[in-house]
Amino acid sequence: MTLTLNCPNCGAQAVFRSPALPCRVCDYCQSLLVRNDAGVSAVGKAAALPFDVSPVRIGMRGRADGIGFEVVGRVRWAWTDGSWNEWLLLFQDGSYGWLGDAMGLFMLLREEPVARVRAKALRRVIEGGEAVPGVEAQHGGVKYQVSDARDVLCIAAEGELPFTAPPGWRVYSVDLKGPAGECATLQRDRDEATFYTGRYVLLGDLEPSGLRAIEGWGMPAYAS
Amino acid sequence: MGRGTFFYALWCLAVIAGFLAAGIFGYSPFAEGGRAHGGARAGIYGPTHK
Amino acid sequence: MQADAIPPRPQPAVRALNCPSCGSAVTLRAAGYSVTVGCPSCGSILDVNDAAVKLITEYHEMAAGLDIPLGTRGTYDGIEWEVIGHLDRSIYGAWPWEEYLLFNPYYGYRWLVTDGQSWSFGELLTMTPGYLTYDTLCIGDMEFRRFFAEREVQVDRVIGEFYWRVAAGERVASAEWAGPGWMLSRESNANEVSWTLLKLLTPAEMAEFGVSGVPRRPWPPPPHMVSPHRAWLGTGLKVAGAALGFLLLLMVFFAGGRWSDAGWFPVSAGVTGEQTVTIGPLRFDRPYQRVEIRAEVPRLENGWLDLDYSLVNRADQKVYEAYGAAERYNGVDSDGAWSEGSRASQVSMASVPRGEYDLIVEYRGNKWDGGYQQTFDGWMDAGNAPRVGILVRTGGLYGANLIVAAILLLLPLLWGLFRHVRFEQARQGESDFDPTGAAALFRTSEDEED
Incomplete structure (x- = not known):
């Protein structure tokens, strides 16, 4: 399954581990690479990641819902009042999910088909409208509430990704929260909408190994 | 067990010990009589009925 | 040796920057998360969302001494926390309290909240508490009774770094519920509702953060303090029952002889x-x-x-x-x-x-x-x-002795009950709502009018 190609820009090795993840950022020259039938092509350049102290890093392994995963990519998003990481998890069964890493909290999210979204407030967003914080939206038996709705900007990316994430990519993002720690995100750019659902998790519950070592801080007890 | 409970239990034991000691000596501060110490008693008789 | 067997170098923990207003060095301890920094030297509010540091509000005030200096580390419940931010908050300038923001890159954020007497350890909830009754909330089997009605609270001063854009004058609506040892706080603005669970800390736990002299019995007691008299009153009542039962058995066993x-x-x-x-x-x-x-x-x-x-x-x-x-x-x-x-x-x-x-x-x-x-x-x-x-x-055995013993046994319990009621009245006296339980006992008509 793993495909090793060379970056057309700098010639360094670029590993593609899953057909589901056709895009990646070259580890050496930050070129945005897209795999295609002809091989690999560079479609742009990612920005350097700003300094942060996230405990997650590419290569971290863990387990969620009984399935092992490895962190293979990350997109860093920003809005007017902050920024956060979305870590891409490649599961052992070939599927992928996201680990949101914002304000010291972690969210485990999986993509759901947009066609499955029935809630009126969300359909309106998918069709190009706006969402209002506080509005309720039922999905999958969970009564969500819109907690946030704003434009967000991709500022950097690294590793493998299911889509190209060029810096400056603008997305309208709606965050929803359920009563028992459920969360969901609806994102819409000019072309299409994507919908993610999941829940808040503690990093320790993911049985992480290979966490990022941070100077002056002892590894947490949950790190294996 | 908290400190308060401990001290209270001690107090209860002390009270029980006092009660037992009084029992062994057949003593009560409210007994009508005991060892004579002299002195007179006074009494007022008659019904208190009003 | 294979290249990928070399462990990655530890990530540096801090980012150093200079305050654009006063030029003093500011240490960013939660880089990537922090958005706002209140300069510890001059109090100016800086925006550190981007690589370039921007001055938002300029202040030229002397840095007031904090009970816990920024950068202090302390351990609570086996986890080390670093103090990275401090907020002075109040209800329109009255009833001030302080909040310290704690950070550990592996565990996220927590809070230390103090009213000047007692301290609490706060954690943002990712779930919403449920209503048990109109005045009682629950999280699992923990129960919280309403304590402070919703009112507007404001931020008076910002020092250190925060993961959201905070500035002096920022206002949110806040309401509180209290349970034994725990408090529940709801803060809301037009866009967001957040719930924080606060646990009352002991003086020993605060000593871990270098704060000494925390009173063991603050007065009036904080809303979530458990009456220290209640615990021994319960067991005390059982002990008294056992002692009285024993005395009664003695009375029966050592009954007098025949006339x-x-x-x-x-x-x-x-x-x-x-x-x-x-x-x-x-x-x-x-x-x-x-x-x-x-x-x-x-x-x-x-x-x-x-x-x-x-x-x-x-x-x-x-x-x-x-x-x-x-x-x-x-x-x-x-x-x-x-x-x-x-x-x-x-x-x-x-x-x-x-x-x-x-x-x-x-x-x-x-x-x-x-x-x-x-x-x-x-x-x-x-x-x-x-x-x-x-x-x-x-x-x-003398029945009178039994009565004296019973009175002596019950006296400390009555004293304890008196102190418990006084404690509960003082504790709930701070509340915006009518007292319940022990505090509702022995109320004077003057109290009723309040």
Whole structure:
């Protein structure tokens, strides 16, 4: 399954581990690479990641819902009042999910088909409208509430990704929260909408190994 | 067990010990009589009925 | 050695920057998360969302000393936390309190909140508490009763870094619920509702963060403090029950012996004066005992019989004395017939030592003439054959001692209950809502009007 190609820009090795993840950022020259039938092509350049102290890093392994995963990519998003990481998890069964890493909290999210979204407030967003914080939206038996709705900007990316994430990519993002720690995100750019659902998790519950070592801080007890 | 409970239990034991000691000596501060110490008693008789 | 076997270099933990206002060095301890920094030197608010540091609000104030300097690390519940931010907050300038933001890259953010007396450890909830009743919220089996009604609170001063854009003057609506040891706080603005769970910290836990002198018993108690009297009151009540039960068992087990009939003696009519009988010998076998003497005067009516008892030890002539009287009256008034008193008298002598005794009974019958000079002898008339019977028994425990013991056992409990009620009244006195439980007891009408 793993495909090793060379970056057309700098010639360094670029590993593609899953057909589901056709895009990646070259580890050496930050070129945005897209795999295609002809091989690999560079479609742009990612920005350097700003300094942060996230405990997650590419290569971290863990387990969620009984399935092992490895962190293979990350997109860093920003809005007017902050920024956060979305870590891409490649599961052992070939599927992928996201680990949101914002304000010291972690969210485990999986993509759901947009066609499955029935809630009126969300359909309106998918069709190009706006969402209002506080509005309720039922999905999958969970009564969500819109907690946030704003434009967000991709500022950097690294590793493998299911889509190209060029810096400056603008997305309208709606965050929803359920009563028992459920969360969901609806994102819409000019072309299409994507919908993610999941829940808040503690990093320790993911049985992480290979966490990022941070100077002056002892590894947490949950790190294996 | 908290400190308060401990001290209270001690107090209860002390009270029980006092009660037992009084029992062994057949003593009560409210007994009508005991060892004579002299002195007179006074009494007022008659019904208190009003 | 393979290249990928080399462990990655540890990520540096801090980002250093300079305040654009006063130029002093500012350490960013949660880089990538922090958005706002209040310069610890001059108080200016900086935006660190981007690589370039921007000045948002310029202040030139002296940095006031904080109880916990920024950068201090402390351990709570086995996890190390670094103090990275500090907020002064209040209700429109009144009722101030302080909040310290704690950070650990592996565990995220927590809070230390203090009203100047007590400290709490706060954690943002990712779930919403449920309503148990209109005034009680629950998280799992933890219950919280409403304590502070919703009111607007503001940020007065910002020092250090925060993961959201915060500035002096920022206002949110805040309401609080309190449970034993825990508090629940809801903060909301137009866009967001957030719930924080706060646990009351002990002075020892605060010493971990270098804060000493935290009172063990703050007064008035904080909303989520558990009454220190309640815990021992519960067990104390059980201990008292066990002790009382034991004493009752003793009473039953060591009940007195049988009455022994010491004889019947006539009561002379008229003013014959005192009569004396000597009964004996009486043998008492225990080292010390209670001796009870009972006089029965079956014919007594509208009169009384004085009884002076003397127990004289035959060996050493020591005397034990007691006095008794049997009184019995009856009559008729506007309410009808009445009677009072008893035709018997019972007294006890305490701590009578072992030995052989004579019981000397001096008795004198009297009649009550109801205020009229009556010439007949009443109950003492010879034809009535008045007489007094003397009965003696030894042993048994004093009921009066049991009552004294019970009072002594219950006194500390009553004191504890008093202190518990006082504690609860002081604690709930801070609340915006009516007191419940122990605090609702013993309320004065003045309290009701509040």
